[in-house]
Amino acid sequence: MELDKKNVSDETLIELYKKILKPRLIEEKMLILIRQGKVSKWFSGIGQEAIAVGVTSILHTDEYILPMHRNLGVFTSRNIPLHRLFSQWQGKANGFTKGRDRSFHFGTQEYKIIGMISHLGPQLGIADGIALAHKLREEKKITAVFTGEGATSEGDFHEALNVASVWDLPVLFIIENNGYGLSTPTNEQYRCENLADKGVGYGMESHIIDGNNILEVYTRLSEIAADMRENPRPVLIEMKTFRMRGHEEASGTKYIPQELFDMWKVKDPVENYKNYLLQTGVLSEHKDAEIRAEIKKEIDTDWAKVQEEPAIEARLEDEINDVYKAYDFEEISAGDKTENIRFIDAITQSLRQSMQRHDNLVIMGQDIAEYGGAFKVTDGFVAEFGKGRVRNTPICESIIVSAGMGLSINKQKAIVEMQFADFVSTGFNPIVNLLAKSHYRWLENADVVVRMPCGGGTQAGPYHSQTNEAWFTKTPGLKVVYPAFPADAKGLLNTAINDPNPVMFFEHKLLYRSIYQDVPTDYYTLPLGKAALLREGKDVTVISFGAGVHWALEILDKNPSVSADLIDLRTLQPLDYETIFASVKKTNKVIILQEDSLFGGIASDVSAEIMENCFEHLDAPVKRVASLETPIPFMKNLEDQYLPKERFEKELLVLLQY
Structure with a gap:
């Protein structure tokens, strides 16, 4: 491994050392605590610290980063107090999820970190949505998102990279290629020589970086990130690395040949960097000892503090109330002026008036821009609101739902149109496992409405006629609306858009052009949950x-x-x-x-x-x-x-x- 500081200052070199050493020392502590039975589960990032630390260090503190299991260095480099991390891992109230989720399955707006979900793929779409929000507001910011080589086989990986490329989104896609997806080696996961080669298929710039070389990660990504801020586009980075522990501690490493451990041990990112700093005189043995003592003291002090925290108290009221973000319904009365319109016209009026009312509202869906959608609901919207806010999407329901979540995270509102409710099955996972659970898990709401043209009576057959509301009424965290009349459709859709929680809004296709009603022309709202x-x-x-x-x-x-x-x-x-x-x-x-x-x-x-x-x-x-x-x-x-x-x-x- 050749380390070259280039024009990096000695001060920055030392800071990078502190940052890469800290997660290693925390992990060493955790491995002891696991053997003592004081920590229940651990996903080790030993051997991969340079990636998490290097990526986080090149980002501005107000730029979002979306890490994975093995990215402790992201959280420590963003200077989250260790006692809060320890509380999270121990399921204490001072953590980030109130004991409802474990390890790194959480996010925090305070530190601009959006934690993973176990399905992996939707995380990439969230990054797309966050980056889209920055782009719409013309902010020169990038978003970094991590994934592993195993997750590149997921459809969401393809969808996320394709959308980012088509929309020129400033997303830094980081693949941590450590050779194994749990126990499955790379030769059983893909046939291309390098995962970075996949970037070509998306018309995307891509690079291969030695993920164990902290200086290569830091210097190369610093240049790439600076250019992305000025010239917004996605970039795919494959980090070559290796994990020295199991997928998680319980799984062990017997499936990995010993020669691989021997080869990668000499590439240890922490030890090699320390030796480089010692050789160049930037670091002394005495200074190294001081740094280690300081970090170990912080670890021990904060761990002891967490042990004094009481166990989480189960309060039924808190559990029920945190499923949804609190929302005080604002009743806006309809005016006296009405017009006799169809159900579909009422939907269009609601969308148009909501777009006028909320300048941060974005509508996404297949063929909804110039074409106006399969049912012409958004006909004329591009001319009025522009293609930035009325966005045609590729055929990729899953990642567009996830992107809606990213927009919500980054101060926007999102409406996702399913061309037919039947097609929601390809976006089912992020709806029920991401939108629905986020507020309960870490108090982050999903300000997303999913419009669902549905129902039979039009002789459209098994794939265009389902009314599948029962798929979602079972899922805590979702609100489900299903109006029968134009006036209700308009008022309830307005409320659904105002509501900061995820709403599945069903619109029966048979009613679109067959049901007329006198509907107030002005903007108004109707309460959810009132028959x-x-x-x-x-x-x-x-x-x-x-x-x-x-x-x-x-x-x-x-x-x-x-x-x-x-x-x-x-x-x-x-x-x-x-x-x-x-x-x-x-x-x-x-x-x-x-x-x-x-x-x-x-x-x-x-x-x-x-x-x-x-x-x-x-x-x-x-x-x-x-x-x-x-x-x-x-x-x-x-x-x-x-x-x-x-x-x-x-x-x-x-x-x-x-």
Whole structure:
């Protein structure tokens, strides 16, 4: 290993030494504590410290960095107090996740660090979103994100690099190639000679750097980062390195040949750098001893401090309240002026007025710019708001959802349009494991609305007709909205955009151009979690949402003798139990209509809540009506049979006779 300080000052050389030595000494302490049973799990970065320290050192303190398991040097180089890190690892209240997540699975806005999730790939998309926010605000900042050679096999890696390249985002993609993804060697993971070669396929500049050479990492990245700030673009860096411990301590290293350890031991980044500084006279043995003593004292003092902290106290109220970011709904009343418009026009009005109201709001989706989207919802938006805020995306739902999270982290608001709700399956992971969990994990909200054109009745077949709200109502941390009328759609979408929490906003395609209503022309909001009582009666409570509400209205009009309360849920998470229970206690019979197939749908949960809370008021079993337990078919006669409209009328009349 050839170390060359070039024009780096002696002061900086010493600072780099302190930074690279500190995580090594912390790790040595942790390995002792693991053997003593005082630390439960540890992902060791011994042998890779030069990468984390070098990358962090070339960034400005207000530039975001997104590390991985083995990047302790990122956290220490950003000068997070050790006692807070120790508290995090011990699950104490003074950590960053209130004991809800471990090790480096956390972020902190204070230190501009966004920690990883175990699915790895979405982290790259978050970096894209953060960098996009900087670019939109014309800030000369870069974002650095880490991944391992194993994660480069994930689809999110391809999506993130492709988006960054297409959008010229100033993201520094760091691949730590340590030879093994847990136990799988690189020759079983990819066939290219170097991972940096993948940059060519994305039209992206790429470099290979000796990840064990702190001076090479620092000097080369300093030049690259400075140029990226002036000429925004993504750069791919492959850091060649090796981990001297297991994937985590419990997994061991028996699967790695001993000759590899022997080869890389002589390339130890800490020892080689120390020897270089000693040889050049920048460091003395006495000074080295002083530095080590100072760091060890800090480690021991802060560790002792954490041992005095009490164990985390389980408080039910805190756990429930931290699932969502607190939001005080701002009720903005509609004016008197209205116009008779379609459901789709109401969605367009909401988006346009929200874009005017929030200059930090960005809409992303396939074909939504000049083309105006598959349903022409955003037609004309580019001319009004520009392509910076109305962004066509490649076909990559997963990384665009993650980018929405990055925008939120960096002071923007994001709307992600799924061209069809069915396609959300390719973006499912970042929705349920990133957006939904971030506030609970480390109190970072996800200010993202995912628009979901959904539903049957248009003979679009199994891949364009699903109403898949049940995939998300089960996930704590998401809000789910499903309006049936234009006026509700506009007011609820405005609120969803204002709400700092992630919202899945379902828009039934059949209603887009078939349902008209007088809708206030001015901007207004409606509260989430409040159902609408559309009709009042005494014989039965009918509960539905989306297109089901219109089917119920049609059947009730066809049977004028039926006296029914008709409840349009409007939002499925949160649910308006107060309105539901009050109606059931009055009518004593209830039927729930949903378009989705029956098993596992929202109707099952509503039914269960009614049975548990209103049982003594019921004169008949709660009835659920839904679509068949099959995928939704294409041909009209098959689709009509699949959908529950006809069965609903029959079951309603039977229930009334019970």
